[in-house]
Amino acid sequence: MKKLLFIFTILFTSSIFSQSYQFKITGKILSEKEKTAIEAATVHIERVKDSSIVTYTITNSKGNFSLEGKSFDKNVKLFVSYVGTDSYSKLIQLDKTPVLNLGDIFLKEESNILSEVVVQSRAPITIKKDTLEFNVKSFKTKKDANVEDLLKKLPGVEVDEDGKITVNGKEVNKILVNGKPFFGNDPSITTKNLTKDIIEKVQITDTKSKSEAFTGEKGDANNKTINLTIKKENNKGWFGRVSGGVGTDKRFEGATMVNRFDNNQRFSVLASTNNINSPGFSFGEIQKMFGGGGNIWIGSNGSFGINGRRFGGGSGIVKSQTAGATYADEYGKGFDVNANYFYSGSSSNNESKNNREYTLPDRKYYSNSTTTSDDENHNHSFQTDFDIEIDSTLLVNINPSFIFNKREGSTNRNEETLNEDNNLTNSFNSSTYSKSEAKNFRNKLDITKKLGSSGSFIKASITNNIEKEDTEEANKSIIEVYGSSPSTENRDQKSTINNDLVGLTTRLTYRFPIISKKFFLDTKYSYQRDERENKEDTYDFDTTTQQHTAFNSSLSSDFSYNDIVKTPALELIYKTKKWRFNFETGFVNRTLENTDKLRPDLSLKKEFNNLDLDAGFRYQFDSKASINFDYNLRNDAPGIKQIQPFSDVTNPSNIITGNPNLKPTQRHRAYVNFNKFNWQTRTGFWLYISASAYQNQVISNTIINNDLVRNTTYQNNDGGYDLWSGGSYTKKLKLDSITSIKFRLGGNLSATKNFNVLNNVKEGAKTTSFKPNAGITLEWDKYASIETRYDIDFSNTKYDINTNQNQDFINHSLRIRTKTNFPKQLEWRNDVRYTYNPNVIGFNKTSWFWNATLAYSVLKDQGTISLKAYDLLNQNTNAQRRATSNYVEDSESTVLQQYFMLGFSWKFNSLGKKGKIRNYDFHF
Incomplete structure (x- = not known):
């Protein structure tokens, strides 16, 4: 009997504590002074006992709100807040009034505007x-x-x-x-x-x-x-972190960051090094781990970058180092200074394989290449911002920056070309070494003067840019042509290349109101002049002198290139609280002038006159939804190598000659974006579409002879286009007090049409790609989470003429991420990715990629011991296939292989009271 009574007591107690109260609360928020609806006021509900957030929403354009949900507390408190008004609060008993219409709620004008006491808003979200x-x-x-x-x-x-x-x-x-x-x-x-x-x-x-x-x-x-x-109490003191790790296969990483905040003054330093392909600055123990062949942007010269910062070195195995410092301060009223220095260096080695299948109007041929490279790059950048607010109407911005880059690398390339019967037609083997130094100084001066209170202003901007690059190259290569006219060419050359640029850009804008603060006319004028000097001297090895003294004029150049653009423009702007419209037209006068000092007969001067257009429309439906539309017309001048009638015979199997009769490419681009978010239901939706159409697009024109030697030039073409669109729908549901689930559906659609000319036959290729994706994230408060995402890529390439070469690709990717924090000192993360590329030929079609991390907090949560496992299944790969207008390519390159790493991280913090690291435990 006692046991039954005990069980009954436990069950009864559990039922009491697990009881929840459904509620629906509605109302309308109005201004007490004007008696008008208030849009974008924040309405939220808090638990009485600890002020944690239960739910919240934003009022619509009519001032109405609706809050629905459930709470495990009988009594909750409702708050209404809006910028410039006093907050409103009301105690609500959910067990008595689960459905409640509060009717009209009037907010008074803020009463403490002139008071020294400022009340901090409790609202989870505020729209200003x-x-x-x-x-x-x-x-x-x-x-x-x-x-x-x-x-x-x-x-x-x-x-x-x-x-x-x-x-x-x-x-x-x-x-x-x-x-x-x-x-x-x-x-x-x-x-x-x-x-x-x-x-x-x-x-x-x-x-x-x-x-x-x-x-x-x-x-x-x-x-x-x-x-x-x-936070004000956290704006003075020291904080930072130091971490390091060592692993198998000689893998390592280390990082440190120290920050000093003193109100308006801020100073920080950081440094890191690793050989695990992580170019960004992070502490590693819980951060994402790069890999899988698709997470790093790779440049054509082997350099790579993250968030616009260049690291150099590229794919393969990368050892990188970073160091930097930043300083910000205010010197008196209206004088702000911000300066930062950043060093990034890397060394890498990589081996890549490429197999291509080319399609000609009358036959096919194949190209196979293997490239190995070692590269070292050092980059120093220094940037400062000076903001000087002379008074409330005059602002001066000065932004000087300096970049120094030093790069050294060697590349070995073996390439062979085969005809349709797989007979070898020519081969190219080369070994190159290059060393370069580049300096760039850029300074921008902006002066802005507001005129009166009606929105009128005048702005002037001057930007000067000075670049200097010096390169030394050494090249040894053998070019062999087989077939009816066999030949062999041996090259042993050294080159010095100097590339200098002096640029100047000025802009002037004057705005005056047609209708005060609503309708404006901007008159603009811009002038841009880029003067480039390029000199390349190539010397062959002289067997007599046993030195590189024989000047090779066909592989040398010496020219100056000027690009001068003058653009007067007018822009009309109309804006209200809900929507904005602008229309701009400009007359573009462009002069391209090339002076060839080695070949004076190739000098040229071209002048172009075109119109540029810009139009935009933006409408804010309410605090939840908006739409944007933009259209522009641009005229892009051809590049110097495309327009200069000089034959580049660096690779004798692919000779490239410019076309001086090229016209600028005219590009029409339209963009539309729509987004909507429901704050109460945590449901979001966004969609964008971007489309461009081209006239006089510059395309390649190639003649390929029977020995598969290519002679390429350029011509203008109409009919090219590209379209990009994407969208996403998300919804978050709170299942109980600690469990929530988030759904995501999305996708991207793209379509491009490209052209080229092969043996006087123009071929068009249309590539369409559809990439839907779906994901589910399940979270148990801060204790655990599971995130899944599935992506599938349908890609189709159709040719106008060679329809039998049409291609269909399908790629699958499944990703599962898990995280647990139980016990609270232990964090365990897994990142598992499965990829399947059924169309890849000659490389692995499937792979599993699994990373895992264990991190245990010690020293009162100031220290962390971590164990990281990279590529647990040892299947990392980056094999991929792509199709262009005249070939299909399969490729693969070196990737980081499996390793295990043990690490330790220690953090310190003297910000705030007594220097303690505080934890706010608010429910959401």
Whole structure:
């Protein structure tokens, strides 16, 4: 009996504590003074006992709101807040009134505007004109979360596996700390290395230049800026982290970052090194691990970059080093200084294989190549920003920067060409070594003067750019041609190359209102002049002198190239609270002048006159949805190598000659973006479509003889186009007090039409790609999560003439990520990716890629011991296939192989009271 009574008591107690109360609360928010509806007021519900957020929403254009959900508390408190008004609060008893209509709620004009006491808003989200502001305390994360972890919790914000951040489908291209850059404009350094517990607000707005923000102009509606505001008590002191790791196969990594904040003054230093293909700055123990052949952008010369910062070195196995410092301060009222230095270096080795199948109008041929390379790159960059606000109407911005790059590398390439019967027709074997130094100085001066209070202003901008690059190259190669006219050419050459540029760009804008603060006319004028000097001296090896003294005129050049552009323009702008329209037209006068000092008969001068157009439309339906449309017409001049009538015989099996009769390419581009987010249901939807059509597009014209030697030039062509579109739908459901599930459906669609001319036959190739994806994320508060994503890529290439060569590709990718924090000192992450490429020939079609990390907190959560396993199944690959207008290519290159690494990280923090690291435990 006692046992039954005990069981009954336990069950009864559990039922009490598990009881939840469904509720639906509605109402309308009005201004007490004007008696008008208030749009974008924040309405949220808090638990009474700990002030944690239960749910929240935003009022619509009519001031109405509706809050639905459930709570395990009988009593909750409702808050209403809006910028410039006093907050409203009301205690609600859910067990008595689960369905409640509060009717009209009037907000009074803020009563403490002139008071020294400022009441901090409790709202989880606030909308201030064009700025969306999140209250960090309202979004719960793990204890030592960084900014990236925080951003993943914010509604409408997505962070992909590569760290790219989007807000309702629009990319975040700038992150600021207290309104100032942090290590330049590299978002990844900020998001991965600043901790959430020092942040008070996250503000999101359209990306603007400082001049645009000063005058109140529109920003870039297609890109977003995130500003992180630091808590006042956390704005003075030291914080940072030191970490290191050693692993199998001689793998290692190490990083340190030290920050000193003193109100308006900020100073930070960082340094890192590793040989695990991680060019970004991170501490490694829980961060994503690069690999799989698709996460790093690779340049044609083997360099790579993350977030616009060049590291050099490329695919293969990369050893990289970074070091940097940043400083920001205010010297008196209106004088801000921001300076940063960054060093990035890398060394890499790589082996790549490429197999191509070319299709000619009357036959096929094949090309197989193997390339091995060793590359070393060192890059130093220094950038400063001086913002001088003379008074409330005059702003001066000065932005000097200097970059020094030193690169050294060697490449061995073996290439063979076979005819349709797989008979060898020619081969090319080369060994090259190059060493170069490049310097770049750039300075931009902006002066902005506001005129009166009606929105009028005048702006002047001057940018000068000086580049100097010196290169030394050595080349040994053998070119063999077989068949009816066999030949062999041996080359042993050295070259010195000097490439200098002096550029100047000036812009002047005067805006005056037609209708005050609504309708404006901008008169603009821009002048741009780029003067480039290029000199290449190539010397063959002289068997008599046993030195490289025989000047090779066919492989040498000496020319100056001027590109001068003058553009007067007019722009009409009309804007209201809901929508904005602009239309701009400009007359572009462009002069291209090339003076060839070695071959004076090849000198030329071309002048072009064209119209540029810009039009845009933006409409804000309400606080939940908006649409943007942009159209522009551009005329792009051909490149110097395309227009210069000089034959490049560097590769005698592919001789390239420019065409001086080329016209500028005319590009029409249209872009539309729609996004909508329901704050109450946590449901978001965004869609974009971008399309471009080309006239006088520059395409290649190639003649291939019977020995498969190519002679290529260029010509203009009409009919090319490209279309890119994408969309995403997300919905987040809260299953109970600790469990939530998030659904995501998305996809991308692209279509391109390219042309080339082979043996006087123009071939068009249309490539269409459809990439749907679906994902589900299940979270148990801060204790565990499972994230799954499936992508499939349908790609189709159709040819206008050689229809029998049409290609269909299908690629599959499945990714599963798990995370557990139980017990709370232990974090375990897994990242598993499966890929299947059924169309790849000659390489692996399938692969499993599995990374895992264990991290255990020690020393009162200030230290972390980690064990990282990379490519547990040892199947990492980057085999891929692609199709162009005249060939299909299969390729594969060296990738990082399996390793295990043991690491340790220690963090310190003297910010805030007593220097403790605080943890806010708010429910969301």
